[in-house]
Amino acid sequence: MSEQIVKNSTYALATGKSASARLNLINKIYGKASRSFLTSTLKNKNKLRILSVGCGNGNMELWLAKKLKKHNGIVVAIDKSEEQLHLARQKAEWQKIFNAFFLKGDGMDFSFSEKFDVVYTRFLLVHVTNPTRVISNMLDALKSGGTIICEDMVGSSIMGYPYTDALREAVALVANLGKYYGLDYDFGLKIYTTLFHYHVQNLQVQYTQPTFFTPKEKNLLFLSLQESQQSYLKAGLISLERLSYLLDTLKKLAQDEASLVTWGVVQVKGTKIEKNHY
Ligand SMILES: C[S@@+](CC[C@H](N)C(=O)[O-])C[C@H]1O[C@@H](n2cnc3c(N)ncnc32)[C@H](O)[C@@H]1O
Numbered sequence: 001m002s003e004q005i006v007k008n009s010t011y012a013l014a015t016g017k018s019a020s021a022r023l024n025l026i027n028k029i030y031g032k033a034s035r036s037f038l039t040s041t042l043k044n045k046n047k048l049r050i051l052s053v054g055c056g057n058g059n060m061e062l063w064l065a066k067k068l069k070k071h072n073g074i075v076v077a078i079d080k081s082e083e084q085l086h087l088a089r090q091k092a093e094w095q096k097i098f099n100a101f102f103l104k105g106d107g108m109d110f111s112f113s114e115k116f117d118v119v120y121t122r123f124l125l126v127h128v129t130n131p132t133r134v135i136s137n138m139l140d141a142l143k144s145g146g147t148i149i150c151e152d153m154v155g156s157s158i159m160g161y162p163y164t165d166a167l168r169e170a171v172a173l174v175a176n177l178g179k180y181y182g183l184d185y186d187f188g189l190k191i192y193t194t195l196f197h198y199h200v201q202n203l204q205v206q207y208t209q210p211t212f213f214t215p216k217e218k219n220l221l222f223l224s225l226q227e228s229q230q231s232y233l234k235a236g237l238i239s240l241e242r243l244s245y246l247l248d249t250l251k252k253l254a255q256d257e258a259s260l261v262t263w264g265v266v267q268v269k270g271t272k273i274e275k276n277h278y
Contacts, residue, residue, distance in 0.1 A: 010181040012231035016083030027059040033208040048073035051116040054124025058088025065100035078105030107134040115143040122151040129182045149269040155185030157264035166249030188266035200270035209264035218254035218261045
């Protein structure tokens with residue numbers, strides 16, 4: 001498989017090295033909120049087994065593995081893309097982290113014989129046609145009394161100032177690509193209700209909307225659009241000329257020191273109660 005958009009896949013973004021800078025930027029922007037949301041679940045627990053679904057290049061998983069090391073815990077992480085897994089394994093090797101295992105797996109169709117204490121996913125649910133099924137698989141993989149943690153974006157929450165038609169058009173374009181692929185880029189908003197209907201207990205929910213200040217951070221929407229431009233063109237949602245105009249305008253917005261861009265994410269966690277099937 002090449003390091004490009006995976007053909008016949010609903011994943012509109014790139015994988016492998018071409019996606020790494022964007023994933024690292026995402027981690028820079030959202031990592032603090034993610035780490036703080038996860039920390040209380042990890043405190044003083046021995047031999048925790050954590051499963052992460054759609055791990056990408058492993059930023060959160062390697063952080064988790066480091067946290068768990070002194071308590072003899074392990075992280076098992078799955079992703080559909082071999083390129084992402086390769087990068088994650090490479091980083092684990094460089095950082096001498098030996099309690100994180102990166103395996104090929106599809107969030108829509110996986111099972112493990114041994115259950116986990118925590119199951120986690122970040123920024124995957126908006127990229128699959130049936131996020132509820134991923135959640136159901138995650139609950140199946142979780143021990144009774146274990147914790148499920150999901151974080152995902154709300155595409156329609158992207159805002160910026162100064163107002164530009166290009167930003168509004170780009171946000172609409174993202175939503176239209178979602179519709180074209182049968183995806184819901186607003187699924188972050190629906191995680192809480194989905195877990196509630198699965199009878200997940202002790203639900204905690206948080207909404208975080210970091211404001212991007214630096215040109216690098218403000219470039220996130222530009223990078224996402226640039227990376228997935230083939231998908232928009234292939235879907236016939238926009239002409240190359242118009243897309244180039246949008247990219248150009250978004251880049252200028254990012255470079256404008258006085259501009260502001262913000263993009264919201266919902267974080268939810270809760271406890272699995274005894275139940276045979278989800
Ligand atoms: C936006 S990235 C998020 C990566 C990582 N969780 C993070 O927070 O940086 C989404 C990841 O999900 C993976 N992915 C897409 N569809 C998948 C599926 N059906 N099962 C497992 N992984 C999938 C992609 O390869 C990609 O690595």
